[in-house]
Amino acid sequence: xxxxxxxxxxHCNIIHNDIVEEVRKLLPGNDVCINLAEFYKAFADQxxxxxxxxxxxxxxCVCDLTAALGMTQSAISHxxxxxxxxxxxxxxxxxxxxxxxxxxNHIKDIFKAGFxxxxx
Amino acid sequence: xxxxxxxxxxHCNIIHNDIVEEVRKLLPGNDVCINLAEFYKAFADQxxxxxxxxxxxxxxCVCDLTAALGMTQSAISHxxxxxxxxxxxxxxxxxxxxxxxxxxNHIKDIFKAGFxxxxx
DNA sequence: TTTATATATGAGCATATGTTCATATGTAAA
DNA sequence: TTTACATATGAACATATGCTCATATATAAA
Numbered sequence: 001x002x003x004x005x006x007x008x009x010x011h012c013n014i015i016h017n018d019i020v021e022e023v024r025k026l027l028p029g030n031d032v033c034i035n036l037a038e039f040y041k042a043f044a045d046q047x048x049x050x051x052x053x054x055x056x057x058x059x060x061c062v063c064d065l066t067a068a069l070g071m072t073q074s075a076i077s078h079x080x081x082x083x084x085x086x087x088x089x090x091x092x093x094x095x096x097x098x099x100x101x102x103x104x105n106h107i108k109d110i111f112k113a114g115f116x117x118x119x120x
Numbered sequence: 121x122x123x124x125x126x127x128x129x130x131h132c133n134i135i136h137n138d139i140v141e142e143v144r145k146l147l148p149g150n151d152v153c154i155n156l157a158e159f160y161k162a163f164a165d166q167x168x169x170x171x172x173x174x175x176x177x178x179x180x181c182v183c184d185l186t187a188a189l190g191m192t193q194s195a196i197s198h199x200x201x202x203x204x205x206x207x208x209x210x211x212x213x214x215x216x217x218x219x220x221x222x223x224x225n226h227i228k229d230i231f232k233a234g235f236x237x238x239x240x
Numbered sequence: 241t242t243t244a245t246a247t248a249t250g251a252g253c254a255t256a257t258g259t260t261c262a263t264a265t266g267t268a269a270a
Numbered sequence: 271t272t273t274a275c276a277t278a279t280g281a282a283c284a285t286a287t288g289c290t291c292a293t294a295t296a297t298a299a300a
Contacts, residue, residue, distance in 0.1 A: 013275080014187045015217060016180070023174045023188040033166045035238045040169075040230075043160035045288075046153045054143045060136070062247055067134045068143040075289055077248055087240075096246045096297050097135060104240075106233040110160075113226040113233070118155045120207075120224075133245080165258075182277055195259055197278055216267050216276045 042086050043110060047071065047079050052107055055089060059101035162206050163230060167191065167199050171220075172227055175209060179221035 014020055028036070042048055050069050054060060062080065066073045080100060083089040090103035134140055148156070162168055170189050174180060182200065186193045200220060203209040210223040 013183065015183050015276095019178055019180060020184050020188045023177055023180070023184075026177055027170055027173055027188070030166070032238070033169055036234045037164055037166050037169055039234050039237050040160055040163035041287095044157055044164040046150070046157050047288080049153055049157055049160075050147055053147055057143055057146055058139055060139060060143070063133065063135050063245095064140050064143075068140045068147070072290070073247070074249085074291080078288075081248075087237075093297090096244095098247065104237055106236050109229065109233040113229040114156045114159050117159050117207075117224055117226050118152070135246095161257095167258080192260070193277070194261080194279085198258075201278075213267090216274095218277065 038086060042083060042088050043114070045079075047075065048083060051076070051079060051083065052088065052102070053111070055100060055102045056107065056111070059099045061097045061099050063097070065100070158206060162203060162208050163234070165199075167195065168203060171196070171199060171203065172208065172222070173231070175220060175222045176227065176231070179219045181217045181219050183217075185220070 027033075043052070047069065051065060054065060054068055060068070062073060062076055065080075066076045069076065080089065080091075084091070088102070088104050088107065089100050091098050091100045093099075147153075163172070167189065171185060174185060174188055180188070182193060182196055185200075186196045189196065200209065200211075204211070208222070208224050208227065209220050211218050211220045213219075
């Protein structure tokens, strides 16, 4: 490999070719990474975190969530749509009221790992 | 409670006062939520995800990471700084070369939960 | 049918985020 | 000390994100 080629890759020499090759094979494809990042994004915002934490306690209607979080109904509704698209919450209608609940079993695990981290 | 007061809270009537009260007490404080959201943000980006996944395999220098991910050295370095600030990676110097490695035991758990979710 | 209530949604705006480019810093070799 | 290389960093830019405001939709009650 000429010096020029190395520079084209990373502006410096590759130190450990074996590790680089292994890691290249090991890394998930771009589509998987996009989905994974999308999933974690759900937890990367205070409002969504609170919504998920609240729904971990019990199913709630939009109005309950609005009151519990002390935010506008519009803000809650927008975030619920995002969580719904991510398949993290589901809903059921009861007349005018719409009840949201969790739609993923791994949310508890994610919370646990998060709390463990910040409590270190 | 007058109608006016209700409107000030959420523009609609509170449906389940008991649940709202319980959830209010149960929700983590704002500071905790900020820290939690910060932690999850580390995983909410493709590049950082790949870096963490790579370091899960073995410690790597910046140049290795740059080559393995096929990105610019600058981009990698900026993201490493973020991960360092979040206490997710640590580093050791060896002459000119700086080796990064994971600094958190829960990263594996987070990955597992993420993969479990997208594989459902 | 009219009115009220619960929720959803589009547009606009301010802020945050991720990358690139240029360059600085630090360390080792010549 | 000079040169080369590994890494870090600031500025700029484009895009993404989250909220608010106004308004739409849907359902139930009057």
